[in-house]
Amino acid sequence: MGGTGHSVFFLLYVLCVLWTLFEAESQKTSDCARWCPLNSRCVNATACRCSPGFTSxxxxxFTNRxxxxxxxxxxxxxxxxxxGKFADCQNTEGSYHCxxxxxxxxxxxxxxxxxxxxxxxQDVDECSFRPPVCHxxxxCVNTVGSYRCRCRRGWELKPGFQNKQMNTTCQEMSFPAWTEPPGIKSxxxxxxxxxxxxxxxxxxxxxxxxxxxxxxxxxxxxxEVPSDLDALALPERHKMATHLLSELERVLRTLAKAMPGASFTYRSPLNTELSLMIQEQGDGYTTIGQSHARMLLDWAVATAARDSDPTVMGILSSWKMQELLANASLELDPETKAKLKDLHQGPVRGAQYKLLSAVNLVFLSNTNTExxxxPxxxxxxxxxxTPGPRQGLVCAFWKSDDRGGGHWNTTGCWTRGTSNDSTTCQCSHLSSFAVLMAHYDIEDPKLALITKVGLALSLVCLxxxxxxxxxxRPIQGSRTTVHLHLCICLFVGSAIFLAGIENEGGQVGLRCRLVxxxxxxxxxxxxxWMSLEGLELYFLVVRVFPGQGLSKCWLYLIGYxxxxxxxxxxxxxxxxRYGRSLYCWLDPKDGFLWSFLGPVIFIVLFNAVIFVTTVWKLTQKFSEINPDMKKLKKARVLTITAVAQLFLLGSTWVFGLFLFNPHSWVLSYTFTVLTCLQGFFLFILHCLLNKKVREEYRKWADWVTGNRYSEFTTSSSNQTQAHRPSESGM
Incomplete structure (x- = not known):
């Protein structure tokens, strides 16, 4: 019983405490605002505070309900x-995270x-972090924050796909198609x-x-020489060279992408050398080279526009290619011409050259290299x-033309320096390059004017x-026949020279070869015919017996x-060898010019002997005919006769044979004046100084003016001429 009483008492006590607490809380809550919204808490009976991460x-x-x-x-x-870098902020309800x-x-x-x-x-290597979806x-190629797919070595893109894409698909590489150039038979x-x-x-x-x-x-x-390529005409040979160089560049660029490794060098038994560099990535400047050539360029220049790895750089150096590209014209850029004009005080008509280096074919992955x-x-x-006067080492490239051929050009290439066995060049484009020893043809305006005026005057006189x-008719005979045909040959040759010697186009075509x-x-x-002049003079002066001259049949046979x-x-x-890039004349290569110089030297030497012999004989004859002739008069007559024979026998061409140095202006001007005026001197010697011809000229003049010619004058003149044989122009 007592235990039950204690329990009841304890329960009543607990209920009393709870009621007290409930009353206290009710009293406290009655002081706080009951209207505070979500994500806030009460401050007092009239205000609320937003929770962290929220605001009103x-x-x-705030107090506004x-x-x-x-x-x-x-x-x-x-x-x-x-x-920070490579991170993004992500907002959450009432907070955030990165x-x-x-x-x-x-x-x-x-x-x-x-x-x-x-x-x-940090960057995730998708190619190793997780299997990428690549064909x-x-x-797989990892990129910053992602990945791409590109073709394997030895594979190329399938048509319709692009490299370095998620869906890139490739096929096994094949040797590029290569066909013969049309129109060339070899x-x-x-x-x-x-x-x-x-x-x-x-x-x-x-x-x-x-x-x-x-x-x-x-x-x-x-x-390899010899081959039937030498028999091809120059335009066909240069067309073939252009085709061979362009196709070699295309094929080697393709095959290089299939090669393993980063570099490759090969030298053939005939000293043709190829250097290749194949890299996936690069930066800054890089160098590639071999024994014949070296190249320094920015890596960004070598990379193709579409970033098609791997990047290829290559140099093919061939000495055998020289023969194929020989005898092509050389076109100088305007800047070089202007500098040469200022240096030599005359315009540059062009340049003749000799190939010094191997022909170097340069190619990159980047095909847009114009x-x-x-640089x-x-x-x-x-x-x-060692360059001589009017010579220089030139950095030139092979430039194709619209007809499929090509020529050497210097535009966009500059010679930066030379040493004993190397030349440094800089170019703003890529092609096939070589170092040339160029001999500049500087036109002398005064000499050109003398040539044209002299030839024009000679044509009239001839x-x-x-x-x-x-x-x-009074002068007809074997000597006159020789004079006539000598003048005909000089007239035709001078007319052709004046009209067609210059090769304006630079290409040696049929017209230039024909000229x-x-x-x-x-x-x-x-x-x-000059040699026949000398022979006739020998028969006239030395062998004075009549009937010893050559018949017309022999004259024509020898003369023509x-x-x-x-x-x-x-x-x-x-x-x-007929025709040159600047002039339509004989090409001096292979000694071909001796087909002209050889006969000329022989005839000049032959006529020189005749000249010395005739002058010596004439000296004796003057002494025998008129021993009392004054020495001064004898010297004057001999001098006039000797000078006349110089032009008649072509001895003035000796100045040209001794013109080894084209910069000797004394010899150049002397040779030009004497040879261009040969027709003028022949007219004076054979016509104006010949009494019979002068008499005929007077008859023609009187006939034109209507006057009758005086027979007395004619008779007197003939008698005077008989007593003055030295004025006949022998």
Whole structure:
């Protein structure tokens, strides 16, 4: 009973305490605002406070019962927090956190962090982190925050796809198609393309290195001398060279992409050398080279526009290519011409050259190389050469033309320096390059004017001589026949020279070859008739017996037959040597100019002997005929006769034979004046100084003016002439 009483008492006590507490709480709550909105708490009976991460229009504490507590966007435009590089801020309800950007992750492996000081975001290598969705013909390439797929070595893009895309798809690389250039008939060229087709048929990307070596060997065999390529006309040869260089560049660029490794150098048994550099990535300047050439360029220049890895740089140096590109014209850029004009005080008509270095074919992955963003520097090796007057080492490139051919050009290339065995060049474009020893043809305006005026005057005088020898009967004879045909040959040769000697286009075509051939024949014929002049003079002065001259049959055979034989043999052996890039004359290469110089030297020496002999004989005859003749008069007569015979026998050409240095202006002007005025001197000697001719001229003049010619005057003149034989112009 007592225990039950205690229990009841304890229960009543607990109820009393709870009631007291309930009353106290009710009293406290009655002092707080019951209207505080979500995400807030009561401050007092009339105010509320927004929870952390929320705010109202009035701020954190507000009294307006219509206001709400809205979430604060810590990642909004007025960024209140900084997550650092490669990270993004993510807003949450009442808070925020930082996450690494796609393609990056925290070093700890955690997903989120709170501020920049906790940022350890680093790039994720997707190619090793997770299997990328790349076609099995491609390889995965990690990029910043992502990945791309590109073709494997030895594979190329399938049509319709682009490289370095998520869906890139490739196919096994093949040898590029390569066909013969149209319109060129050559057995050597046909054999070469048969070998190319075999290489294309058997090509495997894994054997790209062997294929490149076999291709270079085939090119060497094609260019090996002698071959039927030498028989091709120059336009066809240059067309073939342009085709060969452009296609070699395309094929080597493709095959290089299939090769493993980063570099490759090969030298053939015939000293053709190839250097390749193949890299996936690069930066700054890089150098590639071999024994014949070196190249320094910015890596950005070498990379293709579409970033198609790998990047290829290559140099193919061939000495055998020199023969194929020889005898092409050289076009100087306007800047070089202006400098040379100021230096030599005369305009530059062009330049003749000699190839010094190997022909260097340069190619890159970048095919848009006509105007490079930064210039490329080259160093080309070549035998030591010391330029002479009006000569210089030129950095030139092979430039194709609209007709498929090409020529050497210097535009966009500059010579930066030379040493004993190397020349440094800088170019703003890429092509096939070589170092040339150029001899500049500087035109002397005064000399050109003298040539044109002198030849024009000689043409008029030669025409008067021809008409005189045909129409004046009193002077007809074997000597007049020789005079006539000498003048005809000089007239035709001078007319052709004046009208067609200059090769305006720079290309040696049919017109230029024909002009060179005609000049060769006409001037050789003129010299042959000069030799006959000397022979006739010998018979007249030394062998004074009548009837000892040559018959007309022999005169024509020697005067026209001998030069025809020489020209025919020359054309049959080296017809391509007729014509040059600047002038339509004989090309001096291979000693071809001796087909003209040889006969000329022989005739000049022969006539020199005749000249000395006749002058000596005339001295004796003057003493025998008139022993009392004064020495002064005798000297004057002999001098006039000797000078006349110099022009008659072509001895003035001796000045040209001794003109080894074209810069000797004394010899140049002397030779030009004497040879250009040869027709003028022949007219004076054979016409104006001949009494019989002068008498005929007077008859013609009187007939034109209507006066009758005085028979008494004629008779007196004939008698006077008989007593004054020295004035006959012998």
């Amino acid at each position: 229009l009035s701020g954190d504490i 219509l206001e709400n507590c809205d979430d604060i966007n810590e990642c909004g435009p007025r960024l209140a927090v900084s997550c 996450e690494c950007s796609p393609g990056y992750q925290l070093a700890s492996g955690a997903k989120t962090f709170r501020n920049e000081s906790e940022n350890t975001c 099995n013909s491609t390889v 057995q050597s060229l046909s054999n070469f393309f048969k070998k190319v087709q075999v290489l294309r048929r058997d090509f495997k990307p894994a054997l790209a290195q062997d294929t490149i070596q076999n291709l270079i060997t085939s090119v060497d065999e094609l260019l 105007h490079l963003d930064s 490329v520097t080259f160093a080309f090796s070549h035998p030591m050469e 025409l008067l001589c021809i008409l005189t020898f045909l129409l004046v 060179a051939g005609l000049l060769h024949y006409c001037f050789l014929a003129a010299f042959c 037959g001998v030069p025809l034989l020489i020209v025919a043999i020359s054309a049959a052996v080296r017809h391509e």
